[in-house]
Amino acid sequence: MAAHTVKRYTGLMDWLTTVDHKKIAILYLSSGLLFFVFGGIEALLIRIQLMFPMFNLLDGQTYNEVLTMHGTTMIFLVAMPLVFSMMNAAVPLQIGARDVAFPFLNALGFWTFFFGGILLNLSWFFGGAPDAGWTMYAPLALREFSGTGNDYYLIGLQIAGIGSLLSGINFLATIINMRAPGMTFMRMPLFTWTTLITSMIILFALTPLAVGLIEMTFDRLFGANFYNPAGGGSPVLWEHIFWIFGHPEVYILVLPAFGIISEVVSTFSKKRLFGYGSMVFATSLIGLLSFMVWVHHMFTVGMGPIANALFGIATSLIAIPTGIKIFNWLFTMWGGQLTFNTASLYAFSFIPSFVMGGVTGVMLALPSADYQYHDTYFVVAHFHYVIVGGVVLGLFAGIYYWWPKMFGRMLNETLGQISFWFWTIGFHLTFLIQHFLGLWGMPRRVFTYLEGQGWDTPNFVSTIGAFFMAVSVILFVINILITWAKKPNAPADPWDGRTLEWSIPSPPPEYNFKQIPLIRGLDAFWKEKMAGNKEMTPAEPLGPIHMPSPSILPFIMSVGLFISGIGFIMSKYEFENSFLISIFHSYAIAILGLVITFGCMVIRSLKDDHGYHIEPEELEEKGVKA
Amino acid sequence: MSAHSHLDHLPAEPEKATLEGRNKILGFWLFLGAECALFGTLFASYIALRGNNMGGPTANELFDLAIVAVATFILLTSSLFSVLAVHSMHQHNLSKVRFWLAVTVLFGLAFLALEIYEFVHYVHEGHTFTSSAFASSFYSLVGFHGAHVLFGVCWIALLVAQLGRKGLTVVTAPKIYVAALYWHFIDVVWVFIFTVVYLMGKVG
Numbered sequence: 090m091a092a093h094t095v096k097r098y099t100g101l102m103d104w105l106t107t108v109d110h111k112k113i114a115i116l117y118l119s120s121g122l123l124f125f126v127f128g129g130i131e132a133l134l135i136r137i138q139l140m141f142p143m144f145n146l147l148d149g150q151t152y153n154e155v156l157t158m159h160g161t162t163m164i165f166l167v168a169m170p171l172v173f174s175m176m177n178a179a180v181p182l183q184i185g186a187r188d189v190a191f192p193f194l195n196a197l198g199f200w201t202f203f204f205g206g207i208l209l210n211l212s213w214f215f216g217g218a219p220d221a222g223w224t225m226y227a228p229l230a231l232r233e234f235s236g237t238g239n240d241y242y243l244i245g246l247q248i249a250g251i252g253s254l255l256s257g258i259n260f261l262a263t264i265i266n267m268r269a270p271g272m273t274f275m276r277m278p279l280f281t282w283t284t285l286i287t288s289m290i291i292l293f294a295l296t297p298l299a300v301g302l303i304e305m306t307f308d309r310l311f312g313a314n315f316y317n318p319a320g321g322g323s324p325v326l327w328e329h330i331f332w333i334f335g336h337p338e339v340y341i342l343v344l345p346a347f348g349i350i351s352e353v354v355s356t357f358s359k360k361r362l363f364g365y366g367s368m369v370f371a372t373s374l375i376g377l378l379s380f381m382v383w384v385h386h387m388f389t390v391g392m393g394p395i396a397n398a399l400f401g402i403a404t405s406l407i408a409i410p411t412g413i414k415i416f417n418w419l420f421t422m423w424g425g426q427l428t429f430n431t432a433s434l435y436a437f438s439f440i441p442s443f444v445m446g447g448v449t450g451v452m453l454a455l456p457s458a459d460y461q462y463h464d465t466y467f468v469v470a471h472f473h474y475v476i477v478g479g480v481v482l483g484l485f486a487g488i489y490y491w492w493p494k495m496f497g498r499m500l501n502e503t504l505g506q507i508s509f510w511f512w513t514i515g516f517h518l519t520f521l522i523q524h525f526l527g528l529w530g531m532p533r534r535v536f537t538y539l540e541g542q543g544w545d546t547p548n549f550v551s552t553i554g555a556f557f558m559a560v561s562v563i564l565f566v567i568n569i570l571i572t573w574a575k576k577p578n579a580p581a582d583p584w585d586g587r588t589l590e591w592s593i594p595s596p597p598p599e600y601n602f603k604q605i606p607l608i609r610g611l612d613a614f615w616k617e618k619m620a621g622n623k624e625m626t627p628a629e630p631l632g633p634i635h636m637p638s639p640s641i642l643p644f645i646m647s648v649g650l651f652i653s654g655i656g657f658i659m660s661k662y663e664f665e666n667s668f669l670i671s672i673f674h675s676y677a678i679a680i681l682g683l684v685i686t687f688g689c690m691v692i693r694s695l696k697d698d699h700g701y702h703i704e705p706e707e708l709e710e711k712g713v714k715a
Numbered sequence: 716m717s718a719h720s721h722l723d724h725l726p727a728e729p730e731k732a733t734l735e736g737r738n739k740i741l742g743f744w745l746f747l748g749a750e751c752a753l754f755g756t757l758f759a760s761y762i763a764l765r766g767n768n769m770g771g772p773t774a775n776e777l778f779d780l781a782i783v784a785v786a787t788f789i790l791l792t793s794s795l796f797s798v799l800a801v802h803s804m805h806q807h808n809l810s811k812v813r814f815w816l817a818v819t820v821l822f823g824l825a826f827l828a829l830e831i832y833e834f835v836h837y838v839h840e841g842h843t844f845t846s847s848a849f850a851s852s853f854y855s856l857v858g859f860h861g862a863h864v865l866f867g868v869c870w871i872a873l874l875v876a877q878l879g880r881k882g883l884t885v886v887t888a889p890k891i892y893v894a895a896l897y898w899h900f901i902d903v904v905w906v907f908i909f910t911v912v913y914l915m916g917k918v919g
Contacts (some may be wrong), residue, residue: 695873
C-alpha cells in the first residue's frame with residue numbers, strides 16, 4: 090500500500106484549502122455573521138429614515154438600494170450560510186460519519202457563496218447597488234428603468250446559488266449513504282431529518298431561480314426579451330419563476346430552524362422529543378407542500394378566483410403540519426426537567442414568536458383578505474415574524490447550543506441571556522406594531538410619509554425596537570470576543586446531550602470518530618448513557634483512517650467565477666479609458682474567468698486525490714487528550 | 716484501501732466498488748434531478764412565450780423537421796454507444812471502452828455541427844436572439860441543451876484521454892458511469908425538445 094505524503098497547510102492557507110466540514114462550518118458562520126452586520130446596518134438605516142415623517146437621511150434612490158440590499162443580504166448571505174454552518178457543524182457528527190460525501194464540493198460551495206456575496210456588495214462601489222427590491226420584479230428591474238446595480242444582484246446570486254445547490258446535493262448524499270451502522274432513517278436526530286428535507290427542497294427550488302436569473306441577465310446584458318413586454322416578454326413569468334423558488338426558500342430556511350429547536354427543546358427538557366414520527370411526517374409534508382403554494386405571493390396579479398382559491402387552500406394546509414410541530418414541542422416541554430440558559434431561552438421563545446408569524450400567514454393565505462393586506466406593512470410584519478421570530482431565533486439557539494462543539498469554548502451565559510432579552514424585546518417592539526401600521530394603511534417600500542396619518546408614533550416605536558436589536562448584536566459580538574480570549578474550556582458533553590455529536594471531544598478531532606459508533610436507537614448517546622456506558626460502543630476495530638487532501642482548487646474556481654461575473658457586468662459599462670473598453674467590451678475578462686474555472690475542473694479530473702491516512706498510533710497519541 | 720493498486724480482477728461493477736464511487740453515482744443522480752427542474756423552467760418559459768414572435772417568423776414557418784430528425788437520430792444513437800461503453804467497462808475491456816466513448820464524442824460533435832448550421836440558418840431568416848420573446852426563449856432552451864452537449868463532448872473526450880494513462884480502476888470506473896448517465900440525460904431532454912419545440916411548433 091503506497092504511502093502518500095500530503096502537504097498539510099497551516100495558518101491562512103489551512104483555511105483557504107480546507108475540506109473539513111467542521112472548518113467549513115466555521116467559515117460559513119463567520120462570513121454569515123459578517124454579512125449579518127452589513128444587513129443589520131442597512132436595517133438600521135431603513136428604520137432611522139422612517140423614524141420621523143418627511144425625514145431625509147436617505148433620498149429615494151439610496152433608500153431603494155438600501156432596502157433591496159437589506160432583503161437580499163439577509164436572505165442569501167446571512168440566513169443561508171448560517172443554516173449551512175449549522176448543518177456542516179452538526180449533521181456529519183449526528184449520523185456518525187467522518188466527513189460529508191463530497192468534501193471538495195463542500196469547500197467549493199462555501200467559496201462560491203462567499204465570492205457571490207462579495208460580488209453583490211461590490212455594487213456599492215461601482216455605480217450603485219441593486220434597487221428593484223429583493224424580488225427584482227420586471228420591468229422595473231430591466232435596463233430601461235434601473236442602473237447597473239441589478240446586474241450585481243443577478244450574477245452575484247447566480248454564483249452564490251451554485252454553492253447552495255452543491256451543498257444540497259452533498260448533504261443528501263451524505264445522509265443517504267454515510268450513516269453509521271444501526272443509524273436507520275427513523276433513528277436519525279430531527280435536525281438531520283430537516284437537513285435531508287431542506288436539501289431536497291434546495292435541489293428543486295434553487296435551479297428555477299438560476300434559470301430566472303439567467304433569463305433576466307440575458308434581458309439586461311444581451312437584449313433578450315423574456316420579461317420585456319415591448320419585445321413580447323412577460324413580467325408575470327418572472328413572478329412565477331421567482332416565487333417557485335421564493336416560497337420553498339422560506340422552508341429551506343425555517344425547516345433547519347425547526348430541527349435545531351427540536352434538538353434544543355428536547356435536550357433542555359431532558360426528554361425524548363414528543364411525537365418523533367409525527368415530526369418526521371410533518372417535516373416531509375411541509376417539504377412537499379412548499380412547492381404548491383407560490384401563487385399566494387401573487388393573488389393580486391389577477392389570475393382569477395379559481396387559481397387564487399386553490400392556492401389559498403394549499404397555503405392554509407401548511408398550518409396543519411406546522412401545528413403538529415408546535416404541539417410536539419409543547420408536549421416535549423410538558424413535564425420535562427427544564428433548564429433555562431441562552432440556547433433554551435431562544436428555543437422556547439421561538440415557539441410563541443413563530444406561532445404569531447404563522448397566524449398572520451394564514452390570514453394572508455385568504456385571497457380576499459390578502460387584497461387588503463397586500464403591499465402594506467402587515468406583510469412586512471408577517472415575514473419578519475417568520476424570518477426573525479422563526480429562522481433567526483432558531484439559528485441563535487443553534488449557535489449557542491453547538492458553539493462549544495464547534496470551538497471548544499463555552500459562550501458567556503450572563504452576556505448571552507442579556508443579549509437574548511434585548512433581542513426578544515427589541516424584535517417584538519419593532520415588528521408587532523408594524524402589523525397595525527399595515528392595517529392603518531401604510532404601504533411597504535416607501536422611503537418617507539406625510540405626518541398626521543397616525544403613522545408617526547408607531548414608526549418611532551418600531552425604530553426604538555430596532556436599536557434594542559442592535560444592542561443585542563453588539564453584546565453578542567462582545568461575547569464572542571471575550572470567549573475567543575479564553576482558554577478552551579468546553580467539556581465533550583456540556584449539556585448532557587442526547588445525540589452523537591456530544592459523545593466526542595469538543596472540538597472534535599479532524600477524523601471525528603476514532604471508531605465509527607454502533608447505533609442502538611433514537612437519541613443514540615442518551616441510550617448508551619442510560620445503559621451505564623460513558624462512550625458509544627464502537628462498530629469497527631481501531632484502524633487507519635482515510636482522509637481527503639486539502640485543496641486550493643475550490644478557492645481558485647470561485648475566484649474564476651467572480652472574475653467572470655465582473656467581466657460580464659462591466660461589459661456594459663461606459664468607460665473613459667480605452668484599455669478598459671477593449672478588455673471588458675470584448676468579454677476578454679469574462680472569458681478569462683471561465684477559463685480559470687473550467688481549467689481547475691480539468692486539473693481536478695486529471696489529478697486523482699488519493700488522500701492520506703491517519704495511522705492507529707497517531708490516534709492513540711491524540712486519544713489521551715480526550 | 717488504496718484505490719490505484721492494480722488488481723488483476725476488478726470487481727464486476729467497479730463503479731460501485733468503493734464508497735466514493737457509490738457517493739458519486741448517488742450525487743450525480745441528485746444533480747440530474749436538479750437539472751430536470753432547470754430544464755423544466757426553461758421549457759415553461761418557452762411554452763409561455765412561444766406565441767410572441769412580434770412579427771418575426773413563426774415556429775411553423777421556421778422549423779424544418781428533416782434536419783431536426785437527422786439530429787435526433789444522431790443523438791439517440793450516440794446514447795446507445797455510451798451504453799456500449801459502460802457494457803465494455805463491465806467486461807473490463809479498456810480499449811473497447813475508449814473506442815465507444817470516442818464514437819459517442821464524434822456523434823456529439825456531429826449533432827453540434829447540425830445545430831450550429833440550423834441556428835445560422837434561422838438568423839438569416841430574421842430569427843435572432845433579440846428579435847422577440849419567442850426567439851429569446853427558443854435560443855435559450857435549445858442553446859442550453861446545446862451547451863450541455865458541448866460540455867459532455869469535452870468531458871468524455873477528457874475521459875478517453877485519461878483512461879489511456881490511468882486504465883480501468885475503481886477510481887476511473889465511476890467517472891465513466893457518471894458520464895454515461897449525463898449523456899443519457901441530455902438525450903432525454905432532447906426528446907422533450909423535439910416534441911415540445913419542433914413537433915408542437917409544426918402542429919400546435
